[in-house]
Amino acid sequence: MASKRTQALLYARRAAMAGVALLLLVAGVRSSWGAAQHVMLAKGREHGTLTIAACGAETCTGPYTPEGRTPDHPRVTIDKSIAVRKGAKLPVVLKPGTAEAVRAGAPGVLHAWAPLGGALLLAALVIAGGLRMTRLAWGAALAGGALLGAAFLAL
Incomplete structure (x- = not known):
């Protein structure tokens, strides 16, 4: 009887660990998809160049120059990364209906x-x-x- 109980506990442990690993991967995909969808499915979205004017603790802002006939945005924000400096020009895609940008390419x-x-x-x-x-x-x-x-x- 003890061997069946031990076997059941081993299966339960493996199922729990598989669930934790799957949960981690699903959470990674879900948190990545928020920005990735705008970069990977960029057709029909506003493309342009963001010139970094100022950076805060988590975001950077600056003027946006569009590639097409879309209106200029005087102030667009982007998540701060380690390589962004004031005056840098970044190719970006705007999230629809917002003034938030994500890096393109x-x-x-x-x-x-x-x-x-x-x-x-x-x-x-x-x-x-x-x-x-x-x-x-x-x-x-x-x-x-x-x-x-x-x-x-x-x-």
């Missing part, structure tokens, strides 16, 4: 998916420690590390 895609890279690194720990699947854990860790490294280098 490959740097924007990598920056938008950076939370998924962190989630992959955290999930790798759960996969290795809780599920004892070391090869899958190494793959997740390498993918997350590569994504974060590429985002850091692109910005």
